[in-house]
Amino acid sequence: MSMASTVCSQFRFDPARHGALAALVVILCFNLIVTPNFLHTQTLFVNISQVATIAIVAMGMTIVIATGGIDLSVGAIMALSGALAPLIFLSPFGLANPGLGLAAAIIIPILAALCCGIFNGVMVSYFNVQPIVATLIFFISGRGLAQVLTNGNLQTISNPSFSYLGTGKILGLPFQGWLVLAIALVLWWLVTRSMFGRQLLAVGGNERAARLSGIPVERVKIGAYVICAGLSGLAGLIVVAINSASDAARIGSLMELDAIAAAVVGGTLLQGGRAPIFGAILGAVIIQLVKYTLLANGVADEVALIAKAAIIIGAVYLQQGRRD
C-alpha cells in the first residue's frame, strides 16, 4: 500500500522519459479505431515475429551505443549467420547426422558472429578506429562474404526442428517473443546489476575517468561489440527460420538503421553512458507498429520509411529537450 502510494506520488509525466510510451498508446488507439482486424491473434503473432528480430538486434545496439560507439555491421552479420546455417545442415555431414547437424547449424553461425564482434571491438579499442568506420568494414564485407558462401543462391530449407526458431509456440505465443523476453531479462540484469554493466556505463559516461579508476576499458568495449554481434547472429537465424529460406542479399538488410532507431526511440543517448534495455524493446515495437499500421492501411512501403525518420526526429528532439 505505502509502496504503491510512493510510486504514484513520484510519477510525473516527463516527455523525455515517457514520450515513447505515450506514442505507443497513441498508435495502439489509432489502430483499434482505424485498422481492420487489429484485435486479431493473427495480427499479434505477425507483429511479434516481425518485432522480435528488430528488438534482439536493438538490445545489442543499445549496449554498443552505451559505450559511445555504434555498430553498422549488425545487418551484414545477420546475413552471414543466416547464410551459414542452411549450408551446415544441408551439407553431407548435416544430412548424415541430423541431430549434430542442427546443433552445429545454430552454434557455428553464432560463433562466427561472435568472432566478427571481437574484430569490431579490437579495431575500436586497441586500434582506436572510429566505431562507425571499424564496423563499416563488416557492413560492406560481411554480406559479400555471405553471398560468396552461397554463390548468391537462395537456399530453401525444410527442417522442422530448425523452423521452431521461427514458427514455434509456447503457451500459444510465438517462441521468438519468449526469446526476446529472456534475452531482455538477462541483459537488464547485466546492465543494472553486474560489474560489467557498471563498467560499461562508466566507459560510456567518461572514458578517461573510467580508465583512471582502473576499469579495463578495452575489454569492456570488446565485450559490448561481441554481445551485439552475437545477438545479430541469433537474429539472422530467426529470420531464416521464419522464411524457411536464406537469401544472403536480403537478410538483415537495413537492420542497422532499424536497430539504431529503436535504441534512440527507447531513450539511449548516442553519446553513451546509458543503456535502457526495455526502452530498446519499446522502440522496436513502436517502429514495427508504425510500419504495420501504414502497410495494413494500404500506404506504400516507401512512405513507411519517411514515417520512421519522423519518429527518430521526434525521439531525438525529446532527448535534447531535457533540461533543468
Add this chain to the structure above:
Amino acid sequence: MTDLIEMSGIGKAFAGVVALRDASLAIRPGEVHAIIGQNGAGKSTLIKILTGVYRRDEGSVQMAGEDLTISTPREAQDAGISTIYQELSLVPLRSVTENVMMGYEPRTRLGLIDWKAAHARTREILARFGVEIDVTRQLGRYSTAIQQLVAIARAVSLDARLVIMDEATSSLDDQEIETLFSVVRELKKSGVAVLYISHFLSELYEICDRVTIMRDGRTVATHEVAQTTRLGLVSEMLGRDASEIAAAGQTALSGERSKPGATLLEVDGLGTRTGLRDVSFEIRKGEIVGLGGLLGSGRTESARAIFGLDKLLRGEVRHHAAPVIDTPARAIALGMGFLTEDRKADGIIPHMSVRENITLALLPRLRRFGAVDRARERELVQGYIDALQIKTSGMEQPIRELSGGNQQKVLLARWLALEPEILILDEPTRGVDVGAKFEIQSIIRNQVAKGLAVLLISSEFEELVEGADRIVVLQDGYSVTELQNPGITESALIGAMVHHHERLAS
C-alpha cells in the same frame, strides 16, 4: 543610477533540493563586483540563472531597468552578458581563431567564413591581453594559461556589457594574473561591468569595488570592498563568529607530524615523452611529499607516470610489493589512488549517481558472483557521505547536480574507499571554497596520521609549505632539490623553484 543587473527574490530547486531561496544580486554599470560564498552557497546556480543555463523557479531579473528573459546562453551573449567558466569550455582540437570567433565569424560576400579577417581580428583581440601567438594553431597545443586567456578574449570580443569570470585565475601564474587584472581595469574604464568569482580574497581587495556574500542559497550582504575586513568577510561567509575563526587560523594540513615509516615507493630517474627528463624521489609511509614547481615543470606528469598512465622511456618506479606499474588498474590493485586535477575531464561520470561515482575504483572488491554487492555498496557509500559531509539529496542524486566542492569530496571518497597506501592528490582544493578546503585538508591529515602516504601537488604555496613533510622541487622535467619541513618558508620554496640549478653533465 540604475543598476545594470538587478536580480531579486530568486528561488531555484533541483529535484526538490533547494539551491537558492530569495537570492539577490545588483551590479552597477562599470563596476567590478565580487561574489563569494562556500561550496553549495548557490553562487554557480545564481550565475547560471543569469546566463540562461538554468531557469529560475521564482524571482525577477532586470537589465538596465527592463525585465530580462534569457533562456539560452546565446541569448545571454546577445544581451551583452559573457561568461568565462571555471572549467574551460573551449574546443581544443580547433584553431585559436575558431575558438575566439565561434558563432560570430566574419563572412565574405558569398556567405563563407572570411578567414583572413577572422585571423586578423583574433590577433588584434589577443594583443590587447599581451598575448601574441600563432592563431592558426590548435588551441589544445597551448598551455592552460593561454587557453584561459583565449576564453577571456572571446568573451571580451563579444562586446559585452557584463563579463562574468568564474574562478578565472585558478590556473594562471602571477604574471598572467597581472595581465588579466589590467584587462579587468581596462574593461571597467570603458564602462563594462565585471562579475568576479574567486576563492582568493586577496584578489578581491586588489580589483573589486563591491562584494556580495552568499550562504546556504541566500544573499547575506553586499558591501563596498574598501569597508570590509578579511575576517569580517570570512565570518559572514561561514556564518561563524569572527573571533572563533581568528583562533583557528592556518590551513588544516599542518598538524602533528609523525615519524615517517618504511619506504613504499621509489622513483628513480624517470623520463617520459610527456616532458619528464630525470625525476627521482621516494615516498614513505605516513608522510606527505609535496611536488613543487612552476607550470610545466612536470608535477602532473610525474604523477601520471607513477600511476601507470604514461609509458616510461627511462628510469623506474619501484613499488615495495611489485616491480612494475604499467596500468592504473595495477596501481589501484597495489593500493594507490590518484585524485586528478581536472574534475570534469578525468574525474566525474556525470550521468552516474553519487553512489556509483564513489565505488567506481572499488568495483573489483564489491564483486559477488559477477554482480555488484549492493547492500555493502550502500552501507559503504553512506559511511563516506556522512564522514566527508557531502551535501547531496541522497546517494542516488546524479553527481553533475552537486557543487564543485561536493563533487571533489565524492572523488576523494572514491579513492579513500580503497583504503589506499599511497594517494596522489593533484590540486585537491582547487576551485573549492574556504570551508570545504579546510574540511578536505583535515580529512587528508587524519588519513596521513593513520599511515597513509600522500604525494601532494598544489599551486598554492601555502598549502604545500604547511602541508608537506618534504617538498621535491621540479624544474623543466628534472627533480632539482628537496626541501625538508619544519623550516620551509614560501620564499625558500619559490627560490628553489626559480633558481637555476646546475645539473650534472651526463
